[in-house]
C-alpha cells in the first residue's frame with residue numbers, strides 16, 4: 138500500500154500581468170506548500186479497475202479530480218505499458234473547498250504521481266506536469282513539488298528557496314468560485330512585471346483580495362481581525378486568509394481567538410511533502 142500526502146499551497150502574492158486570447162490570465166505568483174493537507178492511499182488490485190473510496194468530500198466520484206486524473210494517466214500510460222494493475226484509491230479529505238488552498242488540484246497531482254509510481258514511471262515528471270495542466274492551472278505546481286516563482290497560467294516555474302514560517306489559515310464562511318472571480322471587471326490585470334530576484338523587495342499583493350473583500354464583507358472583517366496579530370493575506374482566489382508567525386506557539390495562541398471558524402496551523406515547506414514522502418518509498 139502506498140500512502141501519500143496531498144498538501145495545501147499558499148500563493149504568497151498573486152499578480153495578473155495580462156490576459157490570453159482564450160480568456161485565461163497570465164499570472165506572476167509565488168507558491169509555497171504547507172505540511173497540512175489531504176491524504177491518498179493506493180492499494181493495487183488484481184484487475185485493471187481504478188476505484189475511488191471517498192467518504193469525506195461530498196463530490197460525486199465521476200466529478201472528483203482524483204478520478205479524472207487517474208483516467209487521464211491511464212489513457213497515456215496504456216500507450217506505453219501492456220499491463221497496468223488497477224488500484225483502490227482512498228481519499229481522506231481535510232482541506233476545505235473553494236478555499237484557495239488548491240485542495241482538488243493537489244489531490245489530482247497526488248493521484249498522477251502515485252499511480253505513475255505504481256506503474257513503474259511510464260511518464261516523466263515533466264510529462265506529468267503537462268498532463269496535470271489539462272485538469273487545472275494549479276495541478277502542475279503540486280507535481281513539480283518545489284516552492285517556485287510561477288508565470289504563464291501558473292505552470293512555468295523558477296524554483297526558489299524561501300523562509301518557512303508558521304501560518305494560521307482561517308476559512309471564512311464563504312465559498313468562492315475561481316472562474317467567476319477571474320471574470321470580475323474590478324480585477325487589476327496590469328500589474329508591473331517582477332522577476333525572481335525582485336519580488337521580495339517589491340510591493341506585492343493578491344489582486345483578488347480587494348475584490349473578494351468588497352463582495353464578502355465578512356472576509357474583510359476577518360482580515361482586519363487577523364491583521365491585529367500578524368501580516369495577513371488572501372490565498373489564491375480565496376476564501377482562506379493566512380497570517381504569518383515566527384513560531385508554532387504564537388500561531389496556535391492566536392488560533393484560539395478564531396474558534397468559531399474552520400482553521401489550522403501549518404509550516405511553510407520548500408520541498409513538497411508529497412515528493413519528500415515518495416522519495417522514502
Ligand SMILES: C[C@](O)(CO)[C@H](O)COP(=O)(O)OP(=O)(O)OC[C@H]1O[C@@H](n2ccc(N)nc2=O)[C@H](O)[C@@H]1O
Nearest residue numbers: 160161162242273274275276290291315316319373374
Ligand atoms: C487562483 C489560483 O488558484 C492561483 O494559484 C489558480 O490560478 C486557479 O487554478 P485552478 O483552480 O486550478 O483553475 P482552473 O480550474 O484551471 O480554472 C478555473 C477558471 O479560472 C480561470 N483562470 C484560471 C487560471 C488562470 N491563470 N486564468 C484564468 O482565467 C478560467 O476562467 C478557468 O475557467
Ligand SMILES: Nc1ncnc2c1ncn2[C@@H]1O[C@H](COP(=O)(O)OP(=O)(O)OP(=O)(O)O)[C@@H](O)[C@H]1O
Nearest residue numbers: 201202234235236237238239240241242244315373
Ligand atoms: N478531490 C477534490 N477535492 C476538492 N475539490 C474537488 C475535488 N475534485 C473536484 N473538485 C472540485 O474542484 C473545485 C475546486 O477545488 P479546489 O479545492 O482545488 O479549489 P480551491 O480550494 O478553491 O483552490 P484554488 O482556487 O486555489 O484552485 C471544487 O469546488 C470541487 O467542486
